[in-house]
Structure formats: C-alpha cells, structure tokens
Amino acid sequence: MSESFYLRLLFFFNIVLVFLSIPISVADIRIKEDTLKAVYSFKFGKFVQWPESKLNNSKKTLGYCILGKNPFTNAAFKSIENALVKGRKLKIQIYSSGLLSDDALQDCHIVYVSQSEKNHQQHILAVLRNRPILTISDIDGFSQKGGMITLININERIHFEINPVAFKRAGLKVSSKLIELARLVTEETSEHKQ
Amino acid sequence: MTWLQNLPIKLKLIAMMMITSCIAMLLMALAIAINEAVTEHVSLKKELESLAQVIGSRSTGSLTFNDSSTATENLGALQVKDNIVYAAIFQQDGTLFAEYKSVLQSGNSPSINGPSGLIDNVQKIIIPKFSDTLEITKDIRLEGERIGEILIISSMETFYTNLLNYLCWVALIGIACFGVSLVVATRLHHLISNPVLDLHQVTNSISEKNDYSIRINHDRDDELGKLITSFNHMLEQIQVRDQELAQYSNQLETQVADRTHELFESRQRRIQWLENMARFLKHELKNTTVGIKTSLELMQRRTQNNTLDVYFERADRSLKYMNVLLENVSNASSLEASVYKESLSPMNLSKMIISQLEEYRSVYTDSTIVDHVDENVHISGNPDRLKQMLEKLISNALEHCRKETAIQVSVLKKQSQVEIRVENEGIKLPENKERIFDLFVSLRDEEHQKSDSLGLGLYLVKLIAESHGGWVRAEDLKAKNGVIFTVTLPLFQSPTTISERVV
Numbered sequence: 001m002s003e004s005f006y007l008r009l010l011f012f013f014n015i016v017l018v019f020l021s022i023p024i025s026v027a028d029i030r031i032k033e034d035t036l037k038a039v040y041s042f043k044f045g046k047f048v049q050w051p052e053s054k055l056n057n058s059k060k061t062l063g064y065c066i067l068g069k070n071p072f073t074n075a076a077f078k079s080i081e082n083a084l085v086k087g088r089k090l091k092i093q094i095y096s097s098g099l100l101s102d103d104a105l106q107d108c109h110i111v112y113v114s115q116s117e118k119n120h121q122q123h124i125l126a127v128l129r130n131r132p133i134l135t136i137s138d139i140d141g142f143s144q145k146g147g148m149i150t151l152i153n154i155n156e157r158i159h160f161e162i163n164p165v166a167f168k169r170a171g172l173k174v175s176s177k178l179i180e181l182a183r184l185v186t187e188e189t190s191e192h193k194q
Numbered sequence: 195m196t197w198l199q200n201l202p203i204k205l206k207l208i209a210m211m212m213i214t215s216c217i218a219m220l221l222m223a224l225a226i227a228i229n230e231a232v233t234e235h236v237s238l239k240k241e242l243e244s245l246a247q248v249i250g251s252r253s254t255g256s257l258t259f260n261d262s263s264t265a266t267e268n269l270g271a272l273q274v275k276d277n278i279v280y281a282a283i284f285q286q287d288g289t290l291f292a293e294y295k296s297v298l299q300s301g302n303s304p305s306i307n308g309p310s311g312l313i314d315n316v317q318k319i320i321i322p323k324f325s326d327t328l329e330i331t332k333d334i335r336l337e338g339e340r341i342g343e344i345l346i347i348s349s350m351e352t353f354y355t356n357l358l359n360y361l362c363w364v365a366l367i368g369i370a371c372f373g374v375s376l377v378v379a380t381r382l383h384h385l386i387s388n389p390v391l392d393l394h395q396v397t398n399s400i401s402e403k404n405d406y407s408i409r410i411n412h413d414r415d416d417e418l419g420k421l422i423t424s425f426n427h428m429l430e431q432i433q434v435r436d437q438e439l440a441q442y443s444n445q446l447e448t449q450v451a452d453r454t455h456e457l458f459e460s461r462q463r464r465i466q467w468l469e470n471m472a473r474f475l476k477h478e479l480k481n482t483t484v485g486i487k488t489s490l491e492l493m494q495r496r497t498q499n500n501t502l503d504v505y506f507e508r509a510d511r512s513l514k515y516m517n518v519l520l521e522n523v524s525n526a527s528s529l530e531a532s533v534y535k536e537s538l539s540p541m542n543l544s545k546m547i548i549s550q551l552e553e554y555r556s557v558y559t560d561s562t563i564v565d566h567v568d569e570n571v572h573i574s575g576n577p578d579r580l581k582q583m584l585e586k587l588i589s590n591a592l593e594h595c596r597k598e599t600a601i602q603v604s605v606l607k608k609q610s611q612v613e614i615r616v617e618n619e620g621i622k623l624p625e626n627k628e629r630i631f632d633l634f635v636s637l638r639d640e641e642h643q644k645s646d647s648l649g650l651g652l653y654l655v656k657l658i659a660e661s662h663g664g665w666v667r668a669e670d671l672k673a674k675n676g677v678i679f680t681v682t683l684p685l686f687q688s689p690t691t692i693s694e695r696v697v
Contacts, residue, residue: 040259043258043259046258046336046337047255047258084337084339085337086337087337087338158259160259175255177251177252177253177254177255177256178255178259180255180264181255181256181259181261181264
C-alpha cells in the first residue's frame with residue numbers, strides 16, 4: 001500500500017466525521033433547549049405561591065402536567081425527576097389528548113402546554129382560567145392570550161414573558177424576583193383579538 | 195518610687211492624684227477604644243452580612259434563570275456604600291456569575307489597596323487583629339437549597355479613619371481631663387497636706403524651743419483632725435507632766451537641802467557633843483586621875499611595902515590607858531570636825547601609794563606586801579589623810595593576816611573611779627561586819643584584841659573615804675579565808691576632760 005492511499009483513507013474518515021458531527025450538534029442544541037425549558041418550567045414553581053387550599057389538597061406532590069405531545073426528551077425529564085418544589089416532589093403527568101379531567105385539574109399545579117396544542121390554547125386557557133394552576137408554554141403569544149408564562153428562545157437563550165393579570169386572576173402570587181427577570185405582557189382584549 | 199518618696203508632701207499628693215487619675219483615664223480610654231473598635235467592627239460585619247443577605251436574596255431569580263445582568267444590577271446597588279470595594283455572586287459550582295467593583299478600586303483584581311500609613315500604624319499598634327479589608331461570604335439559597343454564594347469585600351479605611359478620629363477625641367478629652375484634674379488636685383491637696391505640715395511645723399518648733407504650750411488649731415472631724423487632737427492632748431499631758439516634774443524636782447531639791455542641812459546640823463551637834471564630851475571627860479577625868487595618881491604615889495611612899503608594888507604598877511598602867519583613851523577620843527572628835535573642812539587638791543594617787551608601800555616595807559620587815567598599782571591614777575584628795583587611811587588599812591591587815599602570808603595592795607582604775615584594795619589572808623569578818631566602821635566599835639575576838647584598840651582605825655578609814663566623795667566596804671575572800679577592804683574614790687576630772695564629755 002502506498003502512502004497516498006493512507007492519506008486518502010484519512011481524508012475520507014475526516015469527511016465522514018464532519019458529516020456525522022453536524023446532526024449530533026443539532027441534536028445537542030435541541031436537548032439543551034428542551035432541558036432548559038423543562039428545568040425553567042419547574043423552577044418557576046419556586047417563585048410562585050399557590051393558595052394553601054391548592055397545596056393542601058394534593059398528595060404531598062406537586063403536579064407537573066404536560067398537555068399535548070411531550071416536547072421533552074428523556075434527558076430533560078431526568079434532569080427534573082428528583083427536583084423538589086415547595087418541599088414536594090414533582091409528579092410529572094402527560095396528557096397527550098390535550099384534555100384535563102377534573103382529577104387532573106385537582107392534581108396539576110403546573111401545566112405546560114405543548115406546541116402541539118397551539119390551536120387549542122384558547123380552549124385550554126378557558127378551562128384553566130381562574131384556577132390556581134401555573135400555565136407555561138413556549139407557544140408564541142401564549143401570555144397575551146391569557147397564559148401566565150411564555151418561554152422564548154432568543155439567540156439560543158431562553159427568555160420568558162409574564163402575564164401578571166393572569167396570575168392575579170388565578171389567585172397565584174409571583175415573586176418580584178421573577179418579575180424583574182421577565183418581560184411583562186398584557187392580555188389581548190377581545191376587541192384587539194378581533 | 196524613691197523620687198516620689200522624697201518629694202514634698204504637697205507635690206507628692208498632687209503627683210499621686212495625677213498618676214492615679216492618668217492611669218484610670220488611660221485604662222478607661224483604652225477600654226473604650228477597644229470596645230469602640232470591636233463594636234464598630236462587629237457592626238460593619240453585620241451590615242455587610244445584611245447587605246449580602248438582601249442582595250443574595252434578590253439575586254435568587256437571576257441565579258436560577260441565569261440572568262447575570264440583573265444580578266450585576268443588584269450588585270451595583272452597593273455603590274452607595276463607599277467602603278465596599280468589591281462584590282461578586284458565584285454560581286453553585288463556584289464560577290463567577292456577576293461582580294461589582296468600586297470605582298475607587300483600580301484594576302480587575304479584588305485585592306484592596308491598604309489604608310494610609312498613619313492608619314496602618316494605628317491598626318498595627320492598637321488592633322493588630324483587624325486586616326485591611328473585611329470579607330463576607332454568604333450562601334444564596336432558594337427554598338433551602340444552596341444555589342450560589344455572594345462575596346462582599348469592604349475596605350477598612352473608613353473604619354480606621356473613624357477609629358483614629360475617635361482616639362484623637364479621646365486624647366483631647368484626656369488632656370482636658372488632665373488639666374482639670376491638675377487644677378482640682380492643686381486645690382484638694384490642702385485637705386491632707388496642711389494638717390501634716392502644721393504638725394511638722396509644730397514638732398519642729400517644740401524641738402527647737404522646747405515649748406510644749408504650742409497647740410494646733412483645727413476644726414476637722416476626720417482621722418487627721420483626730421490625730422491633731424491626740425497630738426494636742428499629748429502635748430498637754432507632756433506639759434502637765436513637765437510641770438509636775440518641775441514641781442517634784444523643786445520639792446525634792448528643797449527636801450534634799452533641808453535634809454542636808456539637818457544632817458549637817460546633826461553632825462555639827464554630834465561633833466560638838468563629842469568635843470564637849472571629850473573636853474569634859476579630859477578635864478574631869480584628868481583631875482580625877484591626877485588625884486588618884488598623887489594618892490597612889492603617897493600611899494606607895496608611906497607604906498614601904500614591896501608586896502604592894504604590883505598593885506601600884508597595875509593602877510599606874512590603868513591610869514596611863516585612861517589617858518591614852520582620853521587622848522584618842524579627843525583626837526577622834528577633832529578629826530571628824532576638821533576632816534570635812536579640809537580642802538582637796540589634784541594628786542597622783544599611784545605615786546603616793548607606791549611611796550607609802552615602800553616605807554611600810556622598810557618598817558614592817560617581817561611582813562610581805564605585794565602591790566599592783568595602775569599608773570597615773572589622779573584623784574582630788576588630801577595626801578596626808580589618804581596616807582593616814584592607807585596606814586590604818588595596812589596596819590589592820592598586818593594585825594589580822596595569817597603568818598607567812600602576804601598582804602596584797604592594788605590600785606585599779608575603773609572608768610571614772612579608782613579602787614584601792616587591801617587584802618589579807620586570815621580570819622573572816624564577823625557576822626555583824628557592817629558595824630566594823632562605826633566609832634568605838636571593835637569586833638575582834640579576845641585573841642586578837644589589843645589593849646589600845648578602841649575601834650577608831652576603820653572609823654577613820656570610812657571618814658576619810660567619805661570626805662573624798664567615796665566609800666569603803668569590807669568583804670570575805672571567796673577562794674580562801676581572809677578579808678578584802680575596798681576603798682572606792684572618784685577620779686579627778688580636769689576641766690578639759692569635763693568639757694570633752696559635754697561635747
């Protein structure tokens with residue numbers, strides 16, 4: 001075998017590695033964003049105060065409910081599975097149908113509305129309206145439509161919007177420490193929507 | 195402390211008060227300064243802890259959601275505190291999350307420039323435990339979970355400046371207090387020094403003038419007042435005692451003079467009586483003996499009987515003895531009358547005694563006289579009387595000494611006196627030996643009794659010794675049988691010697 005053969009072989013492997021590395025990096029970024037959103041969404045719970053009645057009627061857990069298609073990878077779930085909020089372990093439940101039963105409404109403290117429910121968000125928010133449940137989503141304009149927190153990816157960095165009116169309406173109190181980090185938005189009125 | 199001990203009492207009291215107050219002030223200032231430094235340090239630490247707590251709490255959201263700009267804004271609030279030179283928030287894993295640097299600090303390093311040199315010195319001398327900066331770190335917790343750490347570093351320059359200002363004030367107040375204390379001490383020392391000085395002045399005055407009538411006037415009721423009262427009382431007692439002593443002395447002098455006069459008169463009467471008696475006896479008995487003698491001569495002539503001659507001779511001897519007796523009594527009475535009137539003059543006793551002893555040795559060849567005479571013993575005396583006294587002592591010793599034993603004569607000088615000792619072996623003194631110096635007393639036993647011993651010899655010795663201001667005593671020898679007569683006479687004191695003693 002000549003030296004040129006080995007050089008060609010090395011070049012080939014490099015090319016293969018370069019092509020293989022591109023999808024891996026993209027997947028990595030995806031995983032990181034999901035994980036961040038998952039972590040952020042449960043950490044919001046640390047800066048929110050639920051009414052005592054809502055906390056007491058649960059079973060020493062804090063319900064983290066995902067509505068619609070699960071947006072998080074296993075790695076993201078793994079990062080939050082043992083997390084504690086208000087001294088309670090997170091109880092993660094996924095409602096793929098996008099519907100919440102009465103029991104689910106009782107158990108859920110945090111509801112993450114997946115992108116898959118973008119078209120049903122109005123309905124979901126109508127169901128959850130006035131209930132002491134923290135609503136989070138990464139759907140654009142979620143807070144303007146009555147959701148409480150919207151996660152936004154700007155330049156690979158997760159930011160969030162807060163709708164303080166929605167918090168007040170639901171009887172939840174949000175910490176000023178969270179508010180000072182967020183962009184505050186107001187709900188679109190019905191006339192504005194039209 | 196010798197310098198303090200030797201200061202006058204006024205200065206000593208002022209110095210004591212000032213030293214005491216200065217020590218008290220220094221200790222108090224030191225205690226206050228330490229307390230102030232520690233309190234200020236603790237207060238600063240608490241303030242920093244509070245700030246760390248507040249900023250850390252405010253930054254929980256920033257840390258949770260990785261918003262370092264908000265955390266930096268939170269730290270920026272510390273710029274209102276001039277003393278805070280650096281602050282930082284670290285994430286859970288220790289990486290720097292946000293930081294704040296005072297505009298006064300240069301460079302990126304969180305190390306702090308030290309305070310000025312003067313403050314450095316204050317720090318080193320007074321509070322070496324404090325460093326140039328004070329660092330506070332505090333965990334940032336969210337729901338009990340540690341999510342980061344906040345560090346605040348404060349410069350101690352303001353602390354040291356405040357402390358230095360405080361110490362300057364303390365020093366100024368201390369100097370003012372010293373001045374005030376000095377003025378007060380200068381006024382107050384009189385309370386103690388004046389009575390003591392009064393006492394000193396009065397004791398000096400008493401010792402110089404010997405005047406115990408001086409008193410110290412006071413109106414105090416403290417210990418010094420009681421001391422002065424006691425001192426005055428003591429002076430009063432001394433004064434009264436002096437007066438009583440003077441009174442007793444006068445009385446005693448009067449009594450002595452009276453007694454002396456009485457004795458003199460008594461002696462004069464006795465001498466007079468003796469003279470009269472001797473004269474009477476001499477006159478009357480002489481006439482009687484002349485009659486008896488004439489009668490006896492006539493009887494001897496007319497009887498012509500030789501057998502009676504023995505009786506006539508015996509009667510004649512008795513008459514002669516009576517005449518001798520009369521002569522001696524007459525001499526004794528005249529001697530006592532004259533011996534006190536004779537003048538005394540300085541004389542060398544040693545020479546006189548040596549000379550006399552040589553004469554006795556030539557006369558009493560059968561006897562041995564041993565002497566020990568101190569040289570140059572001078573007394574004030576009458577040489578003739580002293581020779582007479584020595585002769586009586588020697589003849590007394592010769593009469594009573596055992597055969598073939600020597601008579602010892604010694605003259606010993608003892609301080610202001612001289613002792614003339616005449617010692618002989620032989621019979622001891624009789625039991626009532628104190629009477630041997632009395633007139634007409636002879637205590638010799640029959641064996642040693644001589645016909646002409648009328649008890650005049652030792653009486654003369656006593657008379658002459660006393661007329662020279664001395665005395666005589668007789669004692670038995672201790673080691674052997676025998677007697678020692680000791681005449682003690684005062685030594686002559688020349689005017690030079692007397693003046694030397696006075697000086």
